Each structure stands twice: as structure tokens, then as C-alpha cells.
Amino acid sequence: MRARPALLLTLFFVSSSCSDLESFYQEEVLGNTKNEKCTTCPSDFNQFPVSVEEITSVPEGKQNHFVGRFNQTKYLKVPDYGVHIMGSEHVSDWMMVKTYALAQNAINSLIEESDRLKFENHEFYVITDQDPDIGFVRRPGQRNTGNARYTVINEDLVCRRAVDTIRPNAEPFYRTWETPVHEFGHSLDLALGLREEFEALHRENNDRYMQNLGAEYFPWAVERWFGSGYGGKEGRERLKDYELSFFRNRFREEFLWVPSCEGRPEK
């Protein structure tokens, strides 16, 4: 186990406490126009979901995708919907636990149980740059993706600044936890069948809508909905009104959740 027990208390720290959520809503998201607030955090909002001690080896027959490509050795099961988290030998225990929290909190934030049930047996493949790439996508080297059945996330893209190799002088796009949240956004989109409706909203309302980026609008919005900040603006503040109403119809607002980078093991 690479994570030290002394770190456990901070490892699962969720960046907003209940009272922080309340002020965030009042000041940043809702202004003074709305009274709704988080007076108690939802009972299934799990800040301390699992201990590294729970990590086991992957049970026989649990890996259904990338067999023979990814060598997954670490395993956690999210009990709520039987979500499987499988990490390669290079993945830290910290990342395993953080992925568990991402899966549990993001899925539990869905309002409709019928939506949550679409993640039954969803598989998370957690890998690093030392593992093979996905293999079937057009871009060699790609190690992150998401669809209705599984999500692949790369620990080396977490809590890092990505470098834009095409436009090296442009301000680097700030990625912290957005990458896994983004990839899970693709999984949410495809599992729930949201793309058509969300893309139509952008086609109607977004002057800069680009058809070739059609699949990305929803995952970008998912990052913001869960609180990822960029360019001096925080999370939901960056969402357009038409995006906010879309999310409010499907997700519980009190699940404002940005996984913290605190405790990340140095590599």
C-alpha cells in the first residue's frame, strides 16, 4: 500500500463542506435570487467512501474489456450499483480511492434511479502512462475515454497541467481532476443518451457551436457542473443558463463535487 495511513483523513477531503456549499450557491451560482441551499449534505454524499485497506486483486472474470491489453491488478467495488474499479499495477492506491469517490458521488447525484441503474456493472479502468494505450482509437497514445459500459482514466493526467503541443504559446489548459470527470461525462452522455438533446441546445444557443466538437459539449459541461474552475471562473459559474437548466433536471444540485488533488503521491 503506497498511501500512508496518516494521509487518510485528508485523502478523501471533498473541497466543499456543507457551509461552503451554501455560500457558494448564494454568492457564486445563484446570486441572491434563490433560497434553495444545502442545509444538510445528502446522506449518500460520501466524503469518506472507502479505505485503501479495501483494495484487493481483481477477482477472476471481473475484467470484461481490454483483456490482454491492460493488466489490471487492483480492485474496488462500489456497492451501490456494482461499479467495478480496476487499476493497473502502476496506479496508486490514492487514485483507486479517488476513482471510487468520483464514481459513487457522480452516480448518486443523478435524480432518477432509472438513470443511476444504467451504471450497474460499469467498469472503470485506471491506468498510467506506463500502461499500453487504448489501442482502437485513432490517436496513438490515447489513454483516456468513456462510453456507456466503461471509463478509462489515466492517473498521469490527474492534477497536472496539460501542455498544448499544437499551440505551445497558448495558455496551457488547466487540468486537475477535470480529465477523469470529463471522461466520465462521456460515459454519462452515452449511458443516458443525452447527446442529441444537449447538442441541440448548443446548436440553438451557442454562437460558436462547432459540429465537429458536438460530442464534447456535454463532458465539458459535466466538468463545470461538478465544480471544475478555469480562467478565473468557478464551476457552475461557467455554465450557460440553458446548460444549468438541463443539469438541474437530471442532477441534484447539492452534489457540488470537485475531487481534491491533496495527498497525491509523487511519482
Ligand SMILES: [Zn+2]
Ligand atoms: Zn472528450
